[in-house]
Amino acid sequence: MKPSKAARHSHILAEVGQTPSLRVAELAARMGVSTETIRRDLDELTEQRLINRTYGGAVRSPGAEPAVGERHGLLVAERERIARAASARIKPGAMVMIGSGATTTHVARRIAIDHRRLTVVTHSFSVATVLALNPTIDVLMAPGRYLASEGAMVGALTTRFFGDFTADVAIVGASGLTAEGATDAMVEEAAVYGTIVSRAAETLMVADRSKFDQVFPARFASWREIGTLISDARPEGALGETIGRHGVELVLA
Structure with a gap:
């Protein structure tokens, strides 16, 4: 069963908090979804100012942290x-x-x-x-x-x-x-x-x-x-x- 969008977003935020940068292909492989799905996830998290998109991946947005919820x-x-x-x-x-x-x-x-x-x-x-x-x-x-x-x-x-x-x-x-x-x-x-x-x-x-x-x-x-x-x-x-x-x-x- 593929992870929901909420589960993918939580996983991405947890990962970017522990590693300097994330790669689209690696995230897609780990979660068993397409690279296009991951790119859409990264775009949404970037719009929320939780991460910064890079070529082929993302990094944590400086000074940003997910809401406590x-x-x-x-x-x-x-x-x-x-x-x-x-x-x-x-x-x-x-x-x-x-x-x-x-x-x-x-x-x-x-x-x-x-x-x-x-x-x-x-x-x-x-x-x-x-x-x-x-x-x-x-x-x-x-x-x-x-x-x-x-x-x-x-x-x-x-x-x-x-x-x-x-x-x-x-x-x-x-x-x-x-x-x-x-x-x-x-x-x-x-x-x-x-x-x-x-x-x-x-x-x-x-x-x-x-x-x-x-x-x-x-x-x-x-x-x-x-x-x-x-x-x-x-x-x-x-x-x-x-x-x-x-x-x-x-x-x-």
Whole structure:
């Protein structure tokens, strides 16, 4: 059975997040469809500004990231393993701040299963929704301007709200991770993440390998501010060297 268009698009976005470039012929062979079908898929994703078309293939569009709804369907197994590892780091009765994103929502769902009597501050509606499955977890929702593509609140009201609290641990994801630190595709989201990191005694960065060496416009944390990276692979090159130099704990899920 040939994959649906939605499945093909998810596969293409997952692939382009992990490799520098994609080739039409290789994608067609892997998915068992014609090269014309793949070309139409790449054209549609280019129109959505998720990738850039090249001769014979495509590359990730600089500074672009799929909406959070699309990202929920990508790398699910990897994110579930990361979520289990992150949840295991939460201590009983902790005050936790959680940023928006697909991976952080997986973590929140796992926390709702594993823990009781936590207090969680978040600006993400998907995080708040999955935590609500556990009535013993007290969820504080940040105000602000609603950003539909991320299902989260952003802006000055949001950052001011987080600034009124001090957390035991912050759990954040990122659009990209480089030797310079964690970056996001959206400036307003990055401002919220930066505040979350600054208000926590410990920061857990939860990110799969597709985020390694990806550069996005807004940096919100350096590796000096991140205590632990929980991922499905070990970073290499300059990224791996920088993480080691700053004493960041690496947890492989």
